[in-house]
Every structure is written in C-alpha cells, then in structure tokens.
Amino acid sequence: MAAKESIVVESIDSGIAEPGIEPGASTETMLVTTDSFDEYEQEMSGSIDDDRQMKESITSTISEIQEDVVQDDSTTSTTADPGESEKNLSLDDAEMDDVAHRLGQSNLDGDPLRCKAWLAQKKHIFILSQAGKPIYSRYSSEDKLVTVMGVMQALVSFVQAGSDMIRSVHAGDTNFVFVVKGPLILVAVSKTLESVSQLTLQLTYVYNQIISVLTQSQLNRVYDQRRNFDLRRLLSGSERLIDHLLNFMDREPAFFLGAIKCLPLLPSMRNSITQTIIQTCVKIKNLVFAILLANNQLVTLVRMNKFFLHPMDLHIIQNLVDSSESLKTAESWTPICLPKFDSNGYMHGHVSYLAEDCQACLLLLTVDRDVFFVLSEAKQKIVEKLRRTNCLEAINESMNKPTVTTADIGLPEMRHVLYKCKSTAQFWSPGLQSPYTTDDEIERLLGLYQCLHHRLHSPSRPLKLIFQQLDKETMLAWVASGFELYVTFEPLVTKPDAIEAVSKLLKWIKKEEERLFILNSPTF
Known part of the structure; x- marks a missing residue:
C-alpha cells in the first residue's frame, strides 16, 4: 500500500510554544558546534588540489601545543618502555584471528558480481587509489573487484579531464556517490533512503577513519613517492575499524545529526566526576583532552583551554573504543590522529576502562609520547577517588538502567523522538519501543529520520517544519532557532494532538536538561 501524501505545514509552527531558552542550551560548549552537515557539503565541493593546499598550509595544532609545553616549566615525566609501547600497539590474538578469518573467507568467495547475496546488499562501500588500486570493499575481498574499481577510477578521471568533479550517478533506485579526497577515491553504491549528501557525509567519515590511523601528511607522502602504492600494507588490521564504523553509522543517528549523546546523570554526580579528573590532571600540562565514555555516551569531557573537540573526532574515538574488545583487558598506549583537530x-x-566492576572507558589524550606511566598513575588516582565518592556506582546505575521511553514520560501517542540542541552539539533520544524492536524496524525508522533530515536541510528548498502522515506512523520534523526535533507518532494522531505532545515533550526535556546534557565546558 502506498504511503499517504506527505503534508508540509508551516502553520503548525505557530501552535507550538518554543521555549525562551531551548532545552540543553548553554553559553559554554566543549564541542565545535558548526553544523557538520553543511560544513562537509562545502568541503566536498572543493578540488583535490585545493584540499591538499589547505591541509599543508594550516599550522599543526599539535605542534602549537608542543611548543607551548616546551615553553612551560613542566615537571620531568617517566619515559615509557618502547618495548611495552610496541606491545600495546600490536593486535591481540582475537584480532589476528579475525583478520585471518577475513582473508581465508575471501579466498573461498567466488566472483562477487555473480553472487546474488552480494548484489542484494543495500549499501556497498569501496575505496581505491587515484591510480585505481583497490584498498577496501565492505562485503567482499577488494582483490576480486579490480575490474569494477577500474571502471570507477575511469569515471572519476574522465570527469576530471573536463575540469569537473563527479559527485553522483543515479540509476533507478540506486545511487552511486563519489568522494575524491587527496589520493583516494571513495564510492558508495546505495539502494537505501539516504540522500547523496548523507552518503557523502558517511564517505567523509570513512576517509577520516583512515586519516585517524595514518595522518593526512603520511597518506599524501606515500602516494607522492609512489603513485601505485598498495595502501593495504599500512592499513592492515584497521579494516575492522572501517567495518565497525559503517555498521555504527547504519544504526546511530548521531552521525547525520552531527551531535553527541550524553549518559544521563545527576548534575551533582557528573560535576563530582569532572572535578576529580581536573584535580588529578591539572598539573599534567601536556594533557589536551580527558574523555569518559560509557555505552557510547559521553559522561564528561575536560579540555585544555583554547582547544575544542569536533563531534566528528569524538565519533571516531567512540568507534575506536566500541570496536576494540582488547581495550577492556589492559591499559593501552595508542597513537590516534583526530582529523578535525589536526x-x-x-x-x-592512554586508553583504559575504569574497573572490572565499572565498564566506562577513560581516554587521556596528550601530545607527549613519553608520559604513559604518568597518565597510568593519574588514572589509578581518578578511579580511587571516584570509588570513594560513589561515582562508579552512579555510572553503573545509569548504564544498567532501562532507557526512559516516551510512554514513561506520559506521551503514549509519541513513539520516538530525536532532539538536538544546536548550541552544544548534543542530542537526546528515548529508548526504542514497539514496533521498533527488530533490526529491520529500527533501520526503517532511522531511514525515515534521514529522509526528514534531508528535506529540512535540502540545498534547493530547505524547510522549517514537516508534518507527514504515512501508513505506519506520522512524522514531524522541526528546525527552530536553537534546536532540531524529529518525532514519530502513532499513525492516526491529529495535528492538534501532535502539537500538544511536542509542547509537553519540550517542557519535560527542559525540566531534565541538567541530567540529560552537559551544560558547561570544563578545562584543566
């Protein structure tokens, strides 16, 4: 049965009382709050040469911090054992087994172009060099797709020869989206509801995941020296990060929202955790960020004064933590490039989980490679203080507590919601409830949100408010001065009832904002 015609209603706006100060708003922010979606759109329109010149001309932020540290009178720190560092950076046995399984399985695969299961996948991701050298394929060994990637490279080169850049090709219900960044070509072949802009954003995330492993300068250098270089030699073992990132983006709205979700905590408890980190680390002058994550949600973030973290970099960090089971067993000393930072x-x-009885992950990010033991000692002191003040217990309670649903807050006609505060780049969503309890239904719901997001941010005709009645649900999307709101209702809800429910929702979020959001920007 076809969906009912969507209704775009600007007049609904007048019926909803927008709060004087939007829920979750703050004059202080720890994150870069530029709308990442619009930013990437502009970024992708530049040429390869412009991109490279921009990267090479910017003074290194990390070098700037290191120079400041040298000028300061800092205490001498213990040097980590190089052998120990190398040990922590190596793959563990489980990861080696996973890589071996992937390689062994790829040898058993036949021609993917003749495989119905491979062809039926809704979204493929390919990475190749400008010379046409295969680097990555999401669902098959890239070695078996040399011909396909050769065609992709030829398309890019043909358009570039005319001093232009290929962005997308549309064939029936399939979108072919191209992103050319430096020496790499990234391609998405998608039958999903995602727009070209959203697929471009995802490819940019994949590119930045590669940069987080190699750095932009190293990537450019190896291809400047050898155009036919096989990048898989440098990325060996990192394919799991790309695999996990793609699966992460398929189920997590944080990426297209360009925002971070916080772990709900009493403000007094969150402040106690933050102050403990500050008091312990304040004298470690080369420490740039301290980040505490739990269940892929932010507990707190403390930063060096003058420096901020981009949501995209925090997403890359979340992906690293969530995809690396080995981090749960021991302290790790891990080099990581944050592409938007530098x-x-x-x-x-220094990456470690707080304790066996508290599975929150603490990351202490520094520009000094020789302070592993200093940070390890700081981490132990932080855990001891958090245990004495019952903060570990509070984190555990929040992690294990069932997520509040819209029914729990007295909105039975509302099934689900995404609320993003623009000024802090943070968002909140309730727990999923029926009918969104299966992977297929969750994927369908996320697709509906992505469609609404695209229409609100359409380059040709951006909208402020959408009210859309479908067969299975009614959707509302609203961009206000300080927030974005995406709401899923029961299919038979009326417009007056929807307006009343949204007003109640905003009042509830405002009431709970200190628990749901981080409203300050703590520094060392």
Whole structure:
C-alpha cells in the first residue's frame, strides 16, 4: 500500500510554544558546534588540489601545543618502555584471528558480481587509489573487484579531464556517490533512503577513519613517492575499524545529526566526576583532552583551554573504543590522529576502562609520547577517588538502567523522538519501543529520520517544519532557532494532538536538561 501524501505545514509552527531558552542550551560548549552537515557539503565541493593546499598550509595544532609545553616549566615525566609501547600497539590474538578469518573467507568467495547475496546488499562501500588500486570493499575481498574499481577510477578521471568533479550517478533506485579526497577515491553504491549528501557525509567519515590511523601528511607522502602504492600494507588490521564504523553509522543517528549523546546523570554526580579528573590532571600540562565514555555516551569531557573537540573526532574515538574488545583487558598506549583537530599529527592516548566492576572507558589524550606511566598513575588516582565518592556506582546505575521511553514520560501517542540542541552539539533520544524492536524496524525508522533530515536541510528548498502522515506512523520534523526535533507518532494522531505532545515533550526535556546534557565546558 502506498504511503499517504506527505503534508508540509508551516502553520503548525505557530501552535507550538518554543521555549525562551531551548532545552540543553548553554553559553559554554566543549564541542565545535558548526553544523557538520553543511560544513562537509562545502568541503566536498572543493578540488583535490585545493584540499591538499589547505591541509599543508594550516599550522599543526599539535605542534602549537608542543611548543607551548616546551615553553612551560613542566615537571620531568617517566619515559615509557618502547618495548611495552610496541606491545600495546600490536593486535591481540582475537584480532589476528579475525583478520585471518577475513582473508581465508575471501579466498573461498567466488566472483562477487555473480553472487546474488552480494548484489542484494543495500549499501556497498569501496575505496581505491587515484591510480585505481583497490584498498577496501565492505562485503567482499577488494582483490576480486579490480575490474569494477577500474571502471570507477575511469569515471572519476574522465570527469576530471573536463575540469569537473563527479559527485553522483543515479540509476533507478540506486545511487552511486563519489568522494575524491587527496589520493583516494571513495564510492558508495546505495539502494537505501539516504540522500547523496548523507552518503557523502558517511564517505567523509570513512576517509577520516583512515586519516585517524595514518595522518593526512603520511597518506599524501606515500602516494607522492609512489603513485601505485598498495595502501593495504599500512592499513592492515584497521579494516575492522572501517567495518565497525559503517555498521555504527547504519544504526546511530548521531552521525547525520552531527551531535553527541550524553549518559544521563545527576548534575551533582557528573560535576563530582569532572572535578576529580581536573584535580588529578591539572598539573599534567601536556594533557589536551580527558574523555569518559560509557555505552557510547559521553559522561564528561575536560579540555585544555583554547582547544575544542569536533563531534566528528569524538565519533571516531567512540568507534575506536566500541570496536576494540582488547581495550577492556589492559591499559593501552595508542597513537590516534583526530582529523578535525589536526589531520597531520598524532595524539597519544592512554586508553583504559575504569574497573572490572565499572565498564566506562577513560581516554587521556596528550601530545607527549613519553608520559604513559604518568597518565597510568593519574588514572589509578581518578578511579580511587571516584570509588570513594560513589561515582562508579552512579555510572553503573545509569548504564544498567532501562532507557526512559516516551510512554514513561506520559506521551503514549509519541513513539520516538530525536532532539538536538544546536548550541552544544548534543542530542537526546528515548529508548526504542514497539514496533521498533527488530533490526529491520529500527533501520526503517532511522531511514525515515534521514529522509526528514534531508528535506529540512535540502540545498534547493530547505524547510522549517514537516508534518507527514504515512501508513505506519506520522512524522514531524522541526528546525527552530536553537534546536532540531524529529518525532514519530502513532499513525492516526491529529495535528492538534501532535502539537500538544511536542509542547509537553519540550517542557519535560527542559525540566531534565541538567541530567540529560552537559551544560558547561570544563578545562584543566
């Protein structure tokens, strides 16, 4: 049965009382709050040469911090054992088994172009070099797709020869989206409801995941020296990060919202955790960020004064933590490039979980490669203080507590919602409830949100408010001065009832904002 005709209603706006100060708003922010979706749109319109010149001309942020540290009178720190560092950076046995399985399985695969299961996949991702050298394929060994990637490279080169850049090709219900970044070509072949802009954003995330492993300068250097270089030699073992990132983006709205979700905590408890980190680390002058994550949600973030973290970089960090089971068993000393912070240099991260009885992950990011033991000692002191003040217990309680649903807050006609506060780049969503309890239904719901998001941010005709009645649900999307709101209702809800429910929702979020959002920007 076809969906009912959507109704775009600007007049609904007058019926909803927008709060004087939007829920979750703050004059302080720890994140870069530029709308990442619009930013990437502009970024992708530049040429390869413009992109490279931009990257090479920007003074390294990490170098700037290191110079400041040298000028300061800092205490001498213990040097980490190089052998120990190398040990922590190596793949563990489980990861080696996973890589071996992937390689072994790829040898058993036949021609993917003749495989119905492969052809039926809704979204493929391919990465190749400008010379046409295969680097990555999401669902098959890239070695078996040399011909396909050769065609992709030829399309890009043909359009470039005319001083233009190929962005997308549309064939029936399939979109072919191209992103050319530096020496790499990234391609998405999608039958999903995602727009070209949203697929472009996802490819940009994949590119930045590669940069987080290699850095922009190293990537450019290897291809400047050898155009036919096989990048898989440098990315070996990192394919799991790309695999996980793609699966992460398929189920997580944070990426297209360009925002971060916070772990709900009492403000007094969150402040106690933050102050503990600050008091313990304040004298470690080369520490740039301290980040505490739990269940892929932000507990707190403390930053060096003058420096901010982009949501995209925090998403890359979340992907690293969520995809690496080995981090749960031991402290790790991990080099990581944060592409939006400084694409040409590595931060050095002390990464560890707080305790066996509290599975929150603490990342201490520094520009000094020789302070592993200093940060390890700081982490132990932080855990001891958090345990004494019952903060570990509070984090566990929040992690294990069932997520509140719209029914729990007295809105039975509302099934689900995404609320983003623009000024802090943070968002909130309730727990999923029927009918969105299966993977297929969750994927369908996310697709509906993506469609609404695209229509609100359409380059040709952006909308402020959408009220859309479908067969299975009624959708509402609203862009206000300080927030974005996406709501899923029961299919038979009326417009007056929807307006009343949204007003109640905004009042509830405003009432709970100190628990749901981080409203300050703590610094060392």
